[in-house]
Amino acid sequence: MIIEGTRSVALEPQRLYTLLQDPDTLARCIPGCESLVKEGDQEYRLKMKLVIASVNGLFDGRVRIADPSPHESFRLIVEGSGRAGFVKGDGVIRLASDNGAGTNVHYKGEVHVGGTIAAVGQRLLDMTAKMVIKRFFDKVSEEAVAKASGT
Amino acid sequence: MATTTTKSPALLVGQSLRRREDPRLITGTATYVDDVKMPGMHHACILRSPHAAARIRAIRTSRALEMPGVVAVFTGEDVAHLGPVPCGAALPGLRVPAHTVLARDRVYYVGHPVAVVVATDRYLAADALDAIEVDWEPLPAVADPEKALEPGSPAVHPEWPDNIAFTYKQEGGDVDKAFAEADVVVRQRLVNQRLIPVAMETRGVVAEWKPGDRQLTLYTSTQIPHLVRTLVAGMLKMPENRLRVVAPEVGGGFGSKLNVYAEEALMAFVAMKIGKPVKWIESRRENFVATIHGRGHVDYYEVAAKRDGTILGIKLKLIQDIGAYHQLLTPAIPTLSILMMPGLYKCKNVRADLIGVFTNCTPTDAYRGAGRPEATYGIERMVDILAAELQMDPAEIRFKNFVGSGEFPYQTATGLSYDSGDYAAPLRKALETVNYETLREEQRKARESGRLIGIGISTYGEICALGPSASLPCGGWESATVKIEPGGQVTVLTGISPHGQGEETTFAQIVADELGVSVDDVVVLHGDTSLVQYGIGTFGSRNTAIGGTALYFALQDLKEKLKKFGAMLLESDDVVWNRGRCVCMKSGKEVTLPEIAAASYRAMKLPENTDPGLVATRFWEPPNFTFPFGAHIVVTEVDPETGAVQILRYVAVDDCGKIINPLLVRGQIHGGVVQALGQVFYEHAVYDENGQLVTGELTDYAIPKASYVPAIESYHTETPSPVNPLGVKGVGEAGTIGCTPAAVNSVVDALSHLGVRHIDMPLTPEKIWKVIQDRRTA
Numbered sequence: 001m002i003i004e005g006t007r008s009v010a011l012e013p014q015r016l017y018t019l020l021q022d023p024d025t026l027a028r029c030i031p032g033c034e035s036l037v038k039e040g041d042q043e044y045r046l047k048m049k050l051v052i053a054s055v056n057g058l059f060d061g062r063v064r065i066a067d068p069s070p071h072e073s074f075r076l077i078v079e080g081s082g083r084a085g086f087v088k089g090d091g092v093i094r095l096a097s098d099n100g101a102g103t104n105v106h107y108k109g110e111v112h113v114g115g116t117i118a119a120v121g122q123r124l125l126d127m128t129a130k131m132v133i134k135r136f137f138d139k140v141s142e143e144a145v146a147k148a149s150g151t
Numbered sequence: 152m153a154t155t156t157t158k159s160p161a162l163l164v165g166q167s168l169r170r171r172e173d174p175r176l177i178t179g180t181a182t183y184v185d186d187v188k189m190p191g192m193h194h195a196c197i198l199r200s201p202h203a204a205a206r207i208r209a210i211r212t213s214r215a216l217e218m219p220g221v222v223a224v225f226t227g228e229d230v231a232h233l234g235p236v237p238c239g240a241a242l243p244g245l246r247v248p249a250h251t252v253l254a255r256d257r258v259y260y261v262g263h264p265v266a267v268v269v270a271t272d273r274y275l276a277a278d279a280l281d282a283i284e285v286d287w288e289p290l291p292a293v294a295d296p297e298k299a300l301e302p303g304s305p306a307v308h309p310e311w312p313d314n315i316a317f318t319y320k321q322e323g324g325d326v327d328k329a330f331a332e333a334d335v336v337v338r339q340r341l342v343n344q345r346l347i348p349v350a351m352e353t354r355g356v357v358a359e360w361k362p363g364d365r366q367l368t369l370y371t372s373t374q375i376p377h378l379v380r381t382l383v384a385g386m387l388k389m390p391e392n393r394l395r396v397v398a399p400e401v402g403g404g405f406g407s408k409l410n411v412y413a414e415e416a417l418m419a420f421v422a423m424k425i426g427k428p429v430k431w432i433e434s435r436r437e438n439f440v441a442t443i444h445g446r447g448h449v450d451y452y453e454v455a456a457k458r459d460g461t462i463l464g465i466k467l468k469l470i471q472d473i474g475a476y477h478q479l480l481t482p483a484i485p486t487l488s489i490l491m492m493p494g495l496y497k498c499k500n501v502r503a504d505l506i507g508v509f510t511n512c513t514p515t516d517a518y519r520g521a522g523r524p525e526a527t528y529g530i531e532r533m534v535d536i537l538a539a540e541l542q543m544d545p546a547e548i549r550f551k552n553f554v555g556s557g558e559f560p561y562q563t564a565t566g567l568s569y570d571s572g573d574y575a576a577p578l579r580k581a582l583e584t585v586n587y588e589t590l591r592e593e594q595r596k597a598r599e600s601g602r603l604i605g606i607g608i609s610t611y612g613e614i615c616a617l618g619p620s621a622s623l624p625c626g627g628w629e630s631a632t633v634k635i636e637p638g639g640q641v642t643v644l645t646g647i648s649p650h651g652q653g654e655e656t657t658f659a660q661i662v663a664d665e666l667g668v669s670v671d672d673v674v675v676l677h678g679d680t681s682l683v684q685y686g687i688g689t690f691g692s693r694n695t696a697i698g699g700t701a702l703y704f705a706l707q708d709l710k711e712k713l714k715k716f717g718a719m720l721l722e723s724d725d726v727v728w729n730r731g732r733c734v735c736m737k738s739g740k741e742v743t744l745p746e747i748a749a750a751s752y753r754a755m756k757l758p759e760n761t762d763p764g765l766v767a768t769r770f771w772e773p774p775n776f777t778f779p780f781g782a783h784i785v786v787t788e789v790d791p792e793t794g795a796v797q798i799l800r801y802v803a804v805d806d807c808g809k810i811i812n813p814l815l816v817r818g819q820i821h822g823g824v825v826q827a828l829g830q831v832f833y834e835h836a837v838y839d840e841n842g843q844l845v846t847g848e849l850t851d852y853a854i855p856k857a858s859y860v861p862a863i864e865s866y867h868t869e870t871p872s873p874v875n876p877l878g879v880k881g882v883g884e885a886g887t888i889g890c891t892p893a894a895v896n897s898v899v900d901a902l903s904h905l906g907v908r909h910i911d912m913p914l915t916p917e918k919i920w921k922v923i924q925d926r927r928t929a
Contacts, residue, residue, distance in 0.1 A: 083281045085201040112841060115201025119847020
């Protein structure tokens with residue numbers, strides 16, 4: 001499944017980029033995130049609760065950041081699994097100034113799921129993914145506003 | 152000794168007795184596997200692969216073992232000594248992958264069992280599954296059988312990169328000549344989609360090991376307890392008489408329980424290992440991936456004919472989706488389709504090329520009809536396509552090609568000998584019932600006003616009462632023991648193990664008529680290998696035709712013995728058996744069955760060369776299959792705006808030979824038709840390109856609900872089979888066989904004036920709507 005979208009965040013690209021690399025911020029913003037621990041230079045261990053259709057479960061996985069191009073883009077590789085199956089995602093996030101104080105975020109990636117979530121949640125996957133992303137950026141925006149007003 | 156003669160009660164065979172099984176089923180007092188409870192019983196849950204193909208780099212079970220209530224965790228290494236999950240079908244050149252009870256270093260389909268957790272409670276066992284860490288290395292997978300045949304496709308089993316499980320050819324007559332001489336050849340690709348059997352009761356196993364007695368008991372939801380005993384004993388390398396298999400109440404099977412599954416040997420292993428009884432009950436989601444699927448054909452048909460509609464030759468290229476492994480009969484199923492290729496028609500030139508293809512999917516195997524619905528769908532769709540090509544009436548072209556009623560036994564081009572029939576009779580009756588001529592006129596008028604009415608005809612023949620032993624991998628006979636107890640009641644032990652067929656009723660009817668006892672005095676026991684003599688099992692509409700015949704012969708033996716005792720008691724050589732009584736022809740004196748029974752067990756005096764007691768056992772080997780047939784007509788209306796199909800009429804005329812119980816026959820027809828309507832309109836097991844089953848529960852896999860089902864008008868013609876003395880043929884699968892082509896023919900007929908020639912099942916409103924839109928814009 002291809003996931004693609006845009007989102008505007010009220011923080012300029014440089015500062016948003018930094019924010020998106022900060023494990024503590026990410027842990028607060030990823031919906032259902034139970035823990036996010038840095039394991040390597042650009043690698044994190046993520047535990048996240050996910051609910052799709054009638055399935056819910058804890059996913060244990062790794063998030064890796066690749067091809068970083070500071071303040072502009074980075075690639076996000078996610079792999080997680082749990083009782084409900086597995087999720088694999090690979091996408092690129094691009095940040096561009098909206099010519100004001102904010103950033104236009106463009107994300108595009110491919111997600112594969114397997115096991116129970118594929119068997120019972122396929123119809124709702126697209127919707128769930130959109131919701132998770134929306135809630136993530138909603139939280140990032142909140143943090144951004146706090147950051148912006150805090151300076 | 153009674154001297155008055157009372158009037159015999161009416162014969163019960165042929166009467167609609169209500170099922171004697173139903174009171175316990177509908178009051179919740181039947182015992183299914185999950186109702187079996189034992190002191191100290193533990194519970195098992197199975198970790199299954201979420202990947203369609205992956206290497207297992209490592210499995211760590213230590214965290215799971217520390218979870219509360221967990222007593223053991225076993226992986227593939229622990230059960231490596233168990234024999235493989237058996238494939239009973241043999242074909243030349245068949246490639247049989249090593250089908251271990253648990254995966255070892257690699258998994259081949261979503262649902263592949265990887266580890267088993269045993270705990271004091273089912274929920275604790277399920278929770279502990281989460282704590283097993285598997286280090287997977289996902290590999291490319293292939294789920295589409297035609298894609299699997301393409302060069303460069305991922306290899307399901309690395310040792311066979313072409314993914315071919317087997318090839319099989321069958322030819323009769325001179326096909327090339329037939330096609331060369333034909334006026335017309337029609338060709339069509341037909342998909343018989345993969346289905347999930349969805350028995351109401353999922354599978355389940357309870358295993359109990361008694362070390363002192365060295366006896367293992369396995370309660371399992373199966374159609375074939377005796378074969379399970381033989382084959383699981385083989386997997387466990389245990390003498391067969393140390394294993395008792397019990398099939399208690401079985402809540403539906405449809406072929407999905409005509410199998411030997413990994414979990415049966417696995418639970419036996421667990422019970423022996425932990426020294427406690429263990430229960431495993433398959434969840435519904437598990438059932439969708441861990442129990443066999445059905446159908447899964449792609450068929451390329453070519454039919455050659457003369458301009459007058461005479462069918463000259465049939466060619467078929469059949470691609471069977473095997474899945475990742477062969478289960479018990481997997482490779483044999485499509486060969487049944489080939490045997491039935493010519494249907495009811497006099498076509499002597501046929502050629503079939505079958506390719507079995509491995510895919511990273513759940514294995515396919517027998518599902519209600521098992522190869523025969525696929526074959527009937529093929530020939531009956533093709534006959535309609537041929538009729539359309541020749542602008543002939545679909546009824547007329549069928550009458551033209553039927554094997555004649557005077558031609559039996561009829562040798563088919565595929566080597567079968569059709570036993571008896573009058574193929575035109577059910578079609579004539581169905582046409583009369585729907586008032587065919589008038590209906591066609593109504594259809595024409597409806598079309599003028601923009602309504603899309605379709606009339607679909609299908610006739611069918613099927614191979615039932617499987618079958619002579621030479622034709623099966625497991626023996627094709629059946630057995631019965633009849634005991635007249637000292638009190639005169641009758642106990643029947645049948646080797647057949649039913650799961651909804653109603654043997655306890657039909658067999659009691661046969662007993663009641665032969666012995667002159669009340670059905671209430673007859674108990675039919677089945678399904679326990681330590682209680683009942685060996686038998687084969689329930690599949691291929693064989694229970695009454697073969698099991699009933701074994702019973703019939705055992706009853707004849709008993710009647711002979713009853714007469715001997717009667718003659719002794721009446722002190723006369725001139726006696727006859729008259730429904731419950733032995734009557735002296737000279738004096739008119741008689742002795743009743745209970746009087747004879749008491750005398751035979753008391754044994755104060757015995758007839759010459761006669762042992763005490765009244766017990767008879769018969770094993771019966773059928774000389775041939777039986778060949779039921781029939782005609783179904785479906786009238787549909789398609790909503791041009793939504794693509795939704797409404798069934799206006801469903802008429803089924805089935806000839807299953809002599810009918811023991813019309814109510815049960817009607818029940819089988821209804822059930823079969825409804826199940827087939829599921830295939831026609833709703834059901835499809837869909838895998839995505841990565842081998843993930845995306846229709847993994849009942850919210851995504853639609854089975855017919857009661858409100859979807861039309862009124863089914865069920866009629867019969869009765870042509871006795873000469874194969875068995877009861878004259879019965881079998882009816883368990885007829886509904887699924889006759890229905891799919893009739894319903895699809897009907898919908899295609901409704902759209903034929905738009906140039907529609909074929910639509911693959913399931914005929915969802917979306918699919919039909921798109922076809923209509925395409926035609927409108929074309």
